[in-house]
Amino acid sequence: MQKSIKKYFPIFALPTLVAFTIGFLVPFIMGIYLSFCKFTTVTDAKFVGISNYLKIFTDKTFIHALWYTALFTIVSVVLINVLAFAIAMLLTKGISGTNVFRTVFFMPNLIGGIVLGYTWQLLLNGILAHFQKTLTYSSTYGFWGLVILMCWQQIGYMMIIYIAGIQNIPGELIEAAKIDGATSGQILKNVTIPMVMPSITICTFLTLTNGFKLFDQNLALTNGEPSNMSELLALNIFNTFYGRTGWEGVGQAKAVIFFILVAIIAVIQMRLTRDKEVQQ
Amino acid sequence: MGVRKAKHGWILTILFALISIAWVFPIVLVAINSFKKKVYISRQPFSIPVDKMFVKFENYVRGIERIHFFDAFKNSLFITVFSVVAIILCTSMCAWYISRVNSKFSKGMYCLCLFSMIVPFQMVMFTLSKLANMLHLYSPVGIIPVYLGFGAGLAVFMFCGFVKGIPLEIEEAAMIDGCNPLQTFFKVVLPILKPTCITVTILQTMWIWNDYLLPYLVLDIKRWKTIPIAIQYLKGGYGSVDMGAMMAMLVLAIIPIIVFYMACQKYIIEGVVAGAVKG
Structure with missing residues (x-):
């Protein structure tokens, strides 16, 4: 059977392989190479060694964006997961209207980042106007604006995953714990949370990478204002590429660092939470 | 016990109903403002468009033409x-x-x-x-x-x-x-x-x-x-944003998503769960 399938390689695997090469493989390899070059388009690249990388660390906007992104990611991961889990717990108690609430909470997730950004800009600026401020008054406003926006967008998605996890817990387990005299706090800590650990793994992974890679919402909500102070990493890289001529190489080097950071975080996080999962 | 539990659930339902209203509020706000004359949008985003503020579908027509x-x-x-x-x-x-x-x-x-x-x-x-x-x-x-x-x-x-x-x-x-x-x-x-x-x-x-x-x-x-x-x-670049057209276009961008969501809600939610488990 293997042999006869193998003959059909051009039909089965080739289209994806070609597209994958164009859409990912070649740009990725070229990207790594170009991070060691000075260039304005791809054809005039000149090898300059690691000077692009050295330049990054003298760029204050990048260092600022790095800390800003790290802080933003931590705050949004914690808030989104705690709130989503709490809502999921309450919505699995069988109260009336559960389906309607689930539908409503999930909806913002389908709306794109650009549209979301301008929607929240209107609301937040409207509220801040009472205090004679706007979102771009200082980076703190932009920060909390983004956090609120992300919570609104992602809680529904994570809630759906948590609900599925909670519903998978066998009822006998909770019953047994109750008969043994466990309080609801103990049940939560010793039964529910260990049992939904796979959901926690995937939700923290998703919120972590989403937060770290956030771009559209940042662009639409504050566009980095005031003076690049509310710029997340992805937007900082974009602005280095397309906003400063002669800095394309540095932009590419930043992108490589960005990629390495995302990869490290993803791997560490997967390791850490996978260890805590219970075998069923 | 049974009575207490029901009472408890009733309070939760009301609580969640309130949160749900807050949840859709940003979208409703954009919809309201899409019928408002553009100069009033940033000045009075929370007021209902009546009288001279109300512009019918003007924002929509202008926005559709512009983009x-x-x-x-x-x-x-x-x-x-x-x-x-x-x-x-x-x-x-x-x-x-x-x-x-x-x-x-x-x-x-x-x-x-x-x-x-x-x-x-x-x-x-x-x-x-x-x-x-x-x-x-x-x-x-x-x-x-x-x-x-x-x-x-x-x-x-x-x-x-x-x-x-x-x-x-x-x-x-x-x-x-x-x-x-x-x-x-x-x-x-x-x-x-x-x-x-x-x-x-x-x-x-x-x-x-x-x-x-x-x-x-x-x-x-x-x-x-x-x-x-x-x-x-x-x-656009540096000029002031036409808030009226912006609000109208946001509404038009959100409508197809909500229609799609309502039509395939079951598949979407199942798909998300299945995708998360596999991923």
Whole structure:
């Protein structure tokens, strides 16, 4: 059977392989190479060694964006997961209207980042106007604006995953714990949370990478204002590429660092939470 | 006990009803403001448009004319539908090939797909846009292979996870009965893969329909805009933003999503759960 399938390689695997090469493989390899070059388009690249990388660390906007992104990611991961889990717990108690609430909470997730950004800009600026401020008054406003926006967008998605996890817990387990005299706090800590650990793994992974890679919402909500102070990493890289001529190489080097950071975080996080999962 | 529990649930229902209203409030606010005269929008965003504030559909007409909304809608629809079809068809075939043929290519391709899932778009955005330009992929048709390539990682990974669970005997029986691999795939394997197809469709549709940066960099945006690009374009360079048109276009951008959501809600929520478990 293997042999006869193998003959059909051009039909089965080739289209994806070609597209994958164009859409990912070649740009990725070229990207790594170009991070060691000075260039304005791809054809005039000149090898300059690691000077692009050295330049990054003298760029204050990048260092600022790095800390800003790290802080933003931590705050949004914690808030989104705690709130989503709490809502999921309450919505699995069988109260009336559960389906309607689930539908409503999930909806913002389908709306794109650009549209979301301008929607929240209107609301937040409207509220801040009472205090004679706007979102771009200082980076703190932009920060909390983004956090609120992300919570609104992602809680529904994570809630759906948590609900599925909670519903998978066998009822006998909770019953047994109750008969043994466990309080609801103990049940939560010793039964529910260990049992939904796979959901926690995937939700923290998703919120972590989403937060770290956030771009559209940042662009639409504050566009980095005031003076690049509310710029997340992805937007900082974009602005280095397309906003400063002669800095394309540095932009590419930043992108490589960005990629390495995302990869490290993803791997560490997967390791850490996978260890805590219970075998069923 | 029973009575107390019911009372408890009743309070929760009210609480969640209030939160739900707060949850949809930003969208309602945009809808309200889309009927307001543009100078009043940033000054009085929370007031209901009456009398001289109320402008009927003026904002809509102006916005549609300025960004050619329906062209953008057509482009978004075209790109999303055909990219997703291409992804489903090509990656499911590729995933079956990878799972069934035991070779170095199969292993390598699988690992690369996994790897590509953690690479952020910024890493490849510059080189990808230049490469796409060189290959003349800057039209709505040309962008389809780009989406296929960049979306292949997740799709191949998910299909592979599912194909592994299909018993080999079914396919062998089909082959013995005289099916060639193509017939085997389309008549036997693909129907079994249907639930995964739905999951991948939902995840990829949500991504491509809302994607801003990839089409912005790859497409020739003077000629073709998608909805997110058109909305961002409305903000323009340095001039003041036409808030009226902006609100109206946001409403028009949200309506198709809500219609889609209401129509396939069951599949969307199931797809998200299935996607998360596999991912």
